[in-house]
Amino acid sequence: MADQILDQIRDVAEGQIDFEGQRFTEFLSTALLSLVGALSFIIGFIKQDIKLALMIGLGGTALTMFIIVPPWPFFNRHPVKWLPAGGVDKSSSEGITVDGKVVG
Amino acid sequence: MHSTIVRAQNVFGFFTTVAFVVAALIAASDLTVPRAPKAEVTANSVQVVKGRPHYYSTKKEEYAVIRFTMSADLSSLFTWNTKQVFVWVSASWPNATSTDGELSNEAVIWDSIITNPSADHLMNIGPAAMKKLVKSAKGKSIDPKRGILALKNQKPKYQITAPTGKLAETNDVVLKVHYNVQPWVGVLTWTPQIEFLGWKKLKGGVSKAFALPAIKKKETAEKKA
Numbered sequence: 179m180a181d182q183i184l185d186q187i188r189d190v191a192e193g194q195i196d197f198e199g200q201r202f203t204e205f206l207s208t209a210l211l212s213l214v215g216a217l218s219f220i221i222g223f224i225k226q227d228i229k230l231a232l233m234i235g236l237g238g239t240a241l242t243m244f245i246i247v248p249p250w251p252f253f254n255r256h257p258v259k260w261l262p263a264g265g266v267d268k269s270s271s272e273g274i275t276v277d278g279k280v281v282g
Numbered sequence: 283m284h285s286t287i288v289r290a291q292n293v294f295g296f297f298t299t300v301a302f303v304v305a306a307l308i309a310a311s312d313l314t315v316p317r318a319p320k321a322e323v324t325a326n327s328v329q330v331v332k333g334r335p336h337y338y339s340t341k342k343e344e345y346a347v348i349r350f351t352m353s354a355d356l357s358s359l360f361t362w363n364t365k366q367v368f369v370w371v372s373a374s375w376p377n378a379t380s381t382d383g384e385l386s387n388e389a390v391i392w393d394s395i396i397t398n399p400s401a402d403h404l405m406n407i408g409p410a411a412m413k414k415l416v417k418s419a420k421g422k423s424i425d426p427k428r429g430i431l432a433l434k435n436q437k438p439k440y441q442i443t444a445p446t447g448k449l450a451e452t453n454d455v456v457l458k459v460h461y462n463v464q465p466w467v468g469v470l471t472w473t474p475q476i477e478f479l480g481w482k483k484l485k486g487g488v489s490k491a492f493a494l495p496a497i498k499k500k501e502t503a504e505k506k507a
Contacts, residue, residue: 193286200283207283207293215300219307226362227423228308228400228466235304239297247289 199253207246214238308363309468315361316480319429321354321459321487323371326435329498330450333441343447346494348373348391349435350457354487356396356429359463365401367429368462369394373442375455375494389442391457396428400466452494459487 195203214235222231283289326349333345350371359367370393377385397405399419405412419425443449460473461484473484 191286193289194284203283203289204292207289208296211293211296211300215304219304222308222362223311225423228362229423231304231308231362235301239293239300242297243290243293246293247286249286 193247193249195249195253196256196258198256203246203253207242210242210245211239214242305467309465312361312363312465312468313479313481315358316482317358318482318485319354319356319359319461320485321352321356321431323350323352323354323457323459323487323489325350325455325457325489325492328492328494330494330496331441331498335443341447343443344449344497345441345443346373346449347441348438348455348457350392350433350438350489351435352431352433352459354429354431354459356431356461357426358429359461360398360424360426360429362400362424363465363467364398364424365464365466366395366397366404368464369396369431370460372458372460373455374458375452387444388458389440389444391438391440391442392436393439394431398428399423399425450494450497454491455494456491457489459484 215238218231218234218238221234222228283292328346328348330344330346332342335341335343352371354369356367356369370390372388372390374386374388377387379385395405397415399416399422402412402416402419405415407415419428462473463471465471471481473487474481475483477483
């Protein structure tokens with residue numbers, strides 16, 4: 179019981195996402211941060227306001243953190259389909275074979 | 283990107299790169315703004331008095347009190363990346379021991395910090411003056427008008443002397459205006475000695491040469507006599 183709860187907590191804290199999600203977060207974090215940097219410079223330069231540029235940069239980074247860091251269900255939509263264990267035939271998948279005899 | 287910690291590290295890591303690049307761009311954007319500062323300065327009343335460097339000193343030195351009039355237009359120094367501009371007026375005179383006039387003495391007689399509105403909160407002034415300063419640029423992110431200075435018969439902040447303690451009857455004293463631009467990001471720039479891209483030298487900024495008078499007699503002594 180305690181082990182189960184601990185495992186659950188560990189899973190939540192670790193926040194794993196699937197391979198497609200990993201690819202997507204990699205792209206998304208790079209794109210968002212670059213966009214935020216470009217926007218903060220351009221808007222700051224046009225408005226001639228360095229505080230605005232700083233706020234856009236920091237706010238955009240916080241937003242990116244919020245989007246990327248938690249394991250949103252969105253990043254877990256392509257779970258890995260594992261092959262059945264041990265290269266066992268489907269025909270003999272019921273029961274365990276020991277010395278050519280089906281046990282259990 | 284498989285776990286929360288790795289994602290946080292990657293996002294933060296790339297953020298530092300982006301922050302550095304944006305800061306470099308901001309620093310470089312200074313070069314796109316032409317600077318054409320100009321200043322005129324003239325000495326008004328000049329007197330030399332005897333005094334002590336501090337209360338318990340037994341040494342008497344001569345101090346020059348130089349009142350001056352200055353009009354300066356430093357408004358082109360104020361951009362979004364300007365934190366503050368430091369302006370100062372110095373008096374310089376040739377060294378008596380050098381014949382070619384190469385060595386010269388220079389002492390600051392007045393200075394001032396002009397903040398951009400983005401740096402008003404950094405000024406070391408009282409709450410009432412701070413309120414007035416912030417209010418003067420309400421709703422403005424930059425305020426080039428602060429770069430326009432008009433001082434009339436300004437009393438010097440500092441009474442100057444020389445290492446020898448002798449300063450009366452010095453000839454060829456000139457006043458010079460200097461400035462230092464302190465940006466939010468980038469390098470400090472001083473009164474330029476060369477022209478660089480759109481950055482011009484300070485136009486004017488040097489007064490006509492004048493002479494320091496003889497020591498002023500004590501008025502109290504005259505009264506007694």
